[in-house]
Amino acid sequence: MTTFDRRAAGVQSTLRHILAGAALVAMPGVAWAQTDTDTATAEQEKGEGEIVVTGINVPTTTSTGLALTFMETPQSVTIIDQKRIQDYALTGTKELLKQAVGLNVDDQETDRTVYNARGFDVINFQVDGIGLPLLANLTYGDTDTFQYERVDIVRGANGLTTGIGNPSAMINYIRKRPLATMHVSAAGYAGSWNQLRGELDVSTPLSDDWGIRAYGAHDQGDSYLDKYSHNRDLFGVIIAGKVTPDLTLTAGYNHQEQLSSSASWIGLYLNYTDQTPISYDRSANSSPPWAYWLNKDDEAFAELAYGLGDWTIKGVLTYKGYVGQSRIMNPTYLPNRTTGFYTGDTSEFETISNRLMADLFANGSFKLFGQEHKLTMGFSYAKGHVRGWQGRAVDTGCGLGCIVLPNFNGPDRYNPALPTYNPKAIAEDETNSLWRAYLASQINFTDNLHLVAGASYAKLKDEGYSYGQALNTSQGEFNPYAGLLFDFTSNLTAYASYTTIFYPQNYLDINRRQLAPVKGTNIEGGVKANLFNKRLYLTAAVFRSEQSGLGKLAGSMPDPVFTNFWYYEAVDKTKSEGFEIEVAGRITSNWELSGGYTKLALKDQGGAQTRQFIPRQTLKMSTTYTIPTLNNASFGGQLRWQSSTGSADMYPGIYTPVKQGAYTIIDLQAGIDVVEDVRATVVVRNVTDKTYFTSLIYGSYGIAQYAAPRSFTASISYRF
Template sequence: MRLPVRHALLATTLLIAPSLCGAAHAEEAEAAPDPAGTIIVTAGLEQSSSATALALPVKDTPQSVTIIDRKRIEDFAITNVNDLLEQAVGINVERVETDRTYFSSRGFDVSNFQVDGIGLPLAWGIQFGDLDTALFENVEIVRGANAIMTGIGNPSATVNYVRKRPTDEFKITGSAQVGSRDYWRVEGDANVPLTDTLSVRAIYAHEDRDGHLAYNHVNRDVYGAILRWQATPSLRATVGYTRQENDADGVLWGAIPLVYTDGTRIPLSRSATTSADWTYWNTRDQSLFGELVYDFGGGWSATGIATYRRFQEHSKLLYAYGYPDRETGEGVYGMSGIYPSDYKQYLGDVYLSGPFQLLGREHKLALGVSVSKSDAKEIEDFSTDTIVYPGPSEWGETGIPEPSYPGGYVAADYSDRLTRVYGAAHLNLTDQLKAVVGASAMWIKSTGESYGTSQARKDSKVSPYVGAIYDLTPNLSFYASYTDIYNPQSEIGIDNRRLDPAKGTSLEAGIKSTWFGGRLYATAAVFKAKQKGLAEYAGNFDENGCAPGQTSDCTGKAFDSYYDPTDTTSKGFEVELAGNVTENWRLSGGFTLLNVENADGEDTRTWIPTRSLKLSSTYTVPEFNDLKLGAQLRWQNATTAIVSDLATYGGVEGDVTLRQKDYAILDLMAGVRIVDHLRASLNLRNVTGTKYLNSLKWGQAFYGAPRSAVVSLNFEY
């Protein structure tokens, strides 16, 4: 059995929290009226500060950057970030459970998430429930280490969600959707200039759907209100509040055992589940932020942002462990618990940016300080009742009786503090050669305890960054970048102590180019990252909290995972393109090839695909009521995982290899203008009905969604 840890340490996630206000800041020093983030101009020229703290065109940024804009979100009716990131080049979405999702890039877990450049802490890089896309204008993904932005050079990726912001134009949009499996959704977005200096934007969405798994149902409400006030020509104030309530029933904690005790695969239907109708996983995510931007003139501006975030969850969960006997179907048991949790985070960031003159040339500079504090409290109410499952043919068909619960106790209570000082400069060395240099210094302090493991630590680190762009022609550039890896970890070792941070280096080099008059942007990159001491799953403590070979003085938590520090190297290449081939033909996508090895040169982290392809295209025919046709395709090669504990449950000795063969998922869309201001569209997902397992990360899995359809009506005025 391989039991995923129920509650990870929020300490690590807070390390990435108070990152630079990226898109919310650096646009101010440029010519943009909206500080919220990216300005879509033309392919490769979109302004982004997610990678280097400086508002630079993507073409001039010495890292791989992908932008998924609002138009693509609406074209393909993408309503949550899990579905969105599945379409992002170089990003893998590991759906290990219905309501807990991991992400990886370039062979490593993605742990750096931001909203408007401010860190969005996710426990162990996990998304709990579905994060709705209604609040966001676009999403920026920076692949590779990102030490300037986060202070932590995790060589996977940084994901920045760019909020919708008030503008000077009156605009109202709305949509209504219905689809397969009792799906329905309504969404509204109103931007209203109240005066010449005051604008407000209000957003609401409601979604209701049945999952393709038995018992599973999701009900979600999203609210957003943002007010912008141009107090003086030089001073702008913005305040906002967002709230999302995601209630899910019939949820998976862990997933489904895939093999019998003899090592052969269990034939399962797509709707099979080891959940029950009494399980749930409800989350409430609230954020309140305030922002002041002052323009000093001459391109210099200062920005201050304060953010309060409170994330609450309340869940009643059921986990299945063991393996069934092929003849009797017996051998799978369950454990259940109730888990209320409350996380509070306070983030502050002050940022200064602008141009300066040196040696007859103009350069750009960005400097900032950020502070953060996080408090976490988690309750566990764990049932001691014995839960026995029926045979696999009845999973999802025969209900599991709900156990009793003895009462909750405080399982985790800890706090984290992080202070950062960071800076970056864009140096205009010659007409062809540009350089980006910078560094981030951070100081970390944690206190408290989580599930019997002390969270106490005190550490500091300075992470440098250097990158260069050389323009061979006006449309073709070479680039390279380097940064340190300093990756704090929450995983525990066999001694039930938290592992030391992983350390190493990350290198990237490539070519960036624009085509067809700048409409199409293309890039190719090679990368290599080395991490020493990276957590690698090693096993589970037994029911007494003992690791293999231990008989006394056991300190682990029953059934929790423990990890070994290993040296891991990731290398590969990516190609990507984005933009317009013609005025009406839009194209984006890319291919990733990856190799991940341990210190002995052996393949590791084999549940991550080493080859993946993402493609998206739309074509508009203006003559036929703006008819738009589109498709998006994602493909990945085969993945594997090892089951090594069958003998523990009376099964065969040795390892058994699980395999998910390569697969492709094709989505299609068509939309047409019915009358002025009103469009109708049809989205077909997984058109070919491909049957595939979502992720083998934990050695358990459940099937991905089958074919479905969504019909939408979209209003814009």
């Protein structure tokens, strides 16, 4: 790759895709019957003044595989819908998930992100309830949210729906589907640091029984970080309809491509070798101009659903392909304050990943002892293959892959000349498979007492090698799940749930032996209430998780072929416990409110604090007020607060651990209907211009990255 300024080409390519899709979906058709999976509108009038809040009353299968509403689910649930996404211009999943109650986003680097909840990493990401858990905790790039109707986040253990997992959270993206009536929306955005974005979404019936939807988006811009810029294209098309009166077919394809220039790798060293602090601007970026990271994601799926009375049998086949190419560099050690000497490690990488997932399941209801009950059962198989290549910089005197960087005290500290690289050699060849079988049911003993129970058996096989690490895992585990709910009234429900934990990990110890799988238990209990004729929902929960064998980063050592070998140690026991309070809905028909508070304690087997980069307290709130008589003018704000964080002192006298005090980030928005079907919106992020670090995940090595200062985004949209 010789140039990274592909913005014009990216715009033209995206417009061709969008216009082609728009031409396809503009084919004439009559009325098409809306399917059960179509998302509800932002609110619907029900009965006498009852307002149903989007998502809260829409059944979700994320937690158990059963179609359970918010009040029926014995776990904590957060739903972020399309209205919230549009109001606050949450166009990427990283920015969106920062607003989710109880979820932390550690984006220490520009293009690799770690998510955690309740003290543990989130590894389960699904689309419409289908997904293969991550064997590592990293996600790459930033996924465009324009392809989704809403995002469901269920906190707590999730082994029933995936077979393996942490007691953290499950994130389920609900994709757009064809609508029963003609729908067109288009939007344009402009913002700080030359941000530009365009969106187009078209859905139309093709006949009485068939519909099609196509969408596309182009997103580009520079950044508050020096030299960093991104260019992202998204295109997708979905067709759905009835093959017979009882058989429904849905199929779709989605493509996203993102190129980041000067992508950062690990962040900034905050001290010199003599431990004196280094003064930086918030815009400092240790990545050179010739660094880049390209991520391409392709997804195709087909599902058949057969209705048989009160039962539905569904089969889903999903393919996911990923291609990643990068040339990245990170400083390898602290700079010398006197001489300005320091070095960097740089390589060229290429990764190709393919995953195929097959799911077959049935769900429905049955009557027994005068009550109606729900049941789901299923089987799934997934297989993935990933290959990776690495070419390290030619040794110029300081080691393979090492380059001497310009004088740190000079003007070109982060602008080294492009080095010569060795040819890329195979460094990773990994095959993994996961199959699972599960059964779950909602048993209604009485009108007030309900049991949600089930079990899954999952077997994971992982073999091959990855950057000098041999992989050889073949583990199976049976995971029971039980949740009991009691309705004190139609507005107040108490619940308790229990499940076991099984999580194979591919970490290696200092002797390069693979750590054993993590095992443990998770308990949660709480109350849920609905107020104001089901306009506003409140929940309070307590939780406790214990894990044995969780891998903890213990250090690193030079590797003769690849980058430094990072080794881990198994912690005998890690315990997380705490509570959460959450609210979602409307105080009045025009006043929306959502958010929550989380407090947790996270300790190792000796009772000492662990994973100190995770805040022990977080508060997230969002509110919007609309004035219908003033062209639907709306005013709102969202707030994120977290307690202080720190880093373990792993290398006394070498690295100074990074600490960060509590901070609050406030975003504001305002919108108005300029004319019918046309709306203008302005969002200001970090209104107080707070200076803070994005994460302290590398804080034990004296490394952190500054977060974005105050910025704005303005948009205008057209929908009918």
